[in-house]
Amino acid sequence: MAMQVDLGSRDILFMTVIKDVRNGLLAMAGVSQAEGYECVIVQGSGTFAVEATVSSVVPKQGGKLLVLSNGAYGKRMAEIARIHGIPVSIRHYGEREAPRPEHAVEELHNDPSITHVGCIHHETTTGALNPIEAIGKAIHARSPKVSFIVDSMSGFGCYPVDMKVGHIDYLVSSSNKCIEAVPGFAYAVARREALEASKGNARTLSLDLLAQWQVLEATGQFRFTPPTHTLLAFRQALREHEAEGGQRGRLARYQHNFNVLCEGMAKMGFHPYLDDDIQGCIITTYMFPTDPKFDFPRLYKSLQDRGIVIYPGKLTEAECFRIGSIGRLFEADMRFLLTAFKDIMEEMGVQLPVTQRSL
Numbered sequence: 001m002a003m004q005v006d007l008g009s010r011d012i013l014f015m016t017v018i019k020d021v022r023n024g025l026l027a028m029a030g031v032s033q034a035e036g037y038e039c040v041i042v043q044g045s046g047t048f049a050v051e052a053t054v055s056s057v058v059p060k061q062g063g064k065l066l067v068l069s070n071g072a073y074g075k076r077m078a079e080i081a082r083i084h085g086i087p088v089s090i091r092h093y094g095e096r097e098a099p100r101p102e103h104a105v106e107e108l109h110n111d112p113s114i115t116h117v118g119c120i121h122h123e124t125t126t127g128a129l130n131p132i133e134a135i136g137k138a139i140h141a142r143s144p145k146v147s148f149i150v151d152s153m154s155g156f157g158c159y160p161v162d163m164k165v166g167h168i169d170y171l172v173s174s175s176n177k178c179i180e181a182v183p184g185f186a187y188a189v190a191r192r193e194a195l196e197a198s199k200g201n202a203r204t205l206s207l208d209l210l211a212q213w214q215v216l217e218a219t220g221q222f223r224f225t226p227p228t229h230t231l232l233a234f235r236q237a238l239r240e241h242e243a244e245g246g247q248r249g250r251l252a253r254y255q256h257n258f259n260v261l262c263e264g265m266a267k268m269g270f271h272p273y274l275d276d277d278i279q280g281c282i283i284t285t286y287m288f289p290t291d292p293k294f295d296f297p298r299l300y301k302s303l304q305d306r307g308i309v310i311y312p313g314k315l316t317e318a319e320c321f322r323i324g325s326i327g328r329l330f331e332a333d334m335r336f337l338l339t340a341f342k343d344i345m346e347e348m349g350v351q352l353p354v355t356q357r358s359l
C-alpha cells in the first residue's frame, strides 16, 4: 500500500522519505552522524552496494583486499575486487566452518600490503553466522589502519551488530532481506572518516560511494533516478520493524520460526547441515535423504503449488536444499510448510524418518 504513490525523485516529499530512510538505517546500526557515521544508499540489489563499496574504497595505488570466505558470498566479494583489478587474497574456509579472528591477524602479519579486509556476517550459502565483531576487533588491535568491510546482507536488522566495538568501517545490506521491504536498493553504513579518505579511488561513475554520499548530503537527493516506490515501501518496513521491537523483536520471531522448523524437520529425520555453534536462524541447509524415491524438483514444484517456495542448495560440497525462516513469516506459516512437506514426502513414497546423505 505504501508503494501506491508516485513521487517525483526530486520532490520535497520524496526528499523527506530519503532522509527518514537514511536516519532509520543509522539508528538500526546503532550509530549516528554525530558519532561520525553516514548512510549511503545505492540503487540496485545487494551486490551493487558490495561492489560500490569495494570498488570505491580500496586505494588504486597500493590497496589490497583480504576476504575471509566460507561460502558463495565471500567468493563473490573477492570476484568483485578481481574484476576491478584490485589485488585480492582469499582465506578459504569450508562451508561448515566460520572465519576465525586469529587467522585474520595471521594473514595481516604475513602480508603487510593488505589495506582492507572483507567478511560476510551471515553467510546465506549455508546459514552460517560469522563472528564479525571478534574479527574486526582482532584486525584493529593488530593493524589499526586496516579497514573492515562487512557484508551483512541477510543479517542486518535481525542480528545485533556493533560497528564501534567491531571496528567496522562499512556495513553493507539491502532493502529486501531481514527488513522485509521489496527489492530495489542497498546501502552502506560507513564511518565518515574512512569514507572521506577514499577520495579518488572509485573505479565507476554510478557506483561511486563517496560521490553518492556527497550528493545525498548536499542536495538530499540521489544523483541518478532512485527506486522511489521501493524507498516508500522501505520507510513503511522500517516502521513495522520498530513496531515489532526492532532488531530484538525481529530476531525473536525468526528464532521462533527456526525452532519450529527444526523440531518439525527433525521428526522427519532431517537435521541441519551446520553444527549448532555456527547455525543462524535465517536459513537452514538440509542434505538430501538417501531414499531413491526422493525427488527434489518434484518436492519443489509440489510446495510451490501450495504457495510455498523453498530454495535449492548452493553448496559446492553437497546435494542439499535450503529453507528460509525470514520474511513476513510466522509460526503458522512454518507449520503449514511442515505439514505440506510431510504430505509430499508421503506422496513420493519416501520412508519417514529419512536417513540423510552423509558428507
Ligand SMILES: *Cc1c(COP(=O)(O)O)cnc(C)c1O
Binding pocket: 045, 046, 047, 048, 073, 120, 122, 123, 124, 151, 152, 153, 154, 174
Ligand atoms: C543476498 C545476499 C547478497 C546479494 O544480494 P543480491 O540482492 O542478490 O545482489 C550478498 N551477500 C549476502 C550475504 C546475501 O545474503
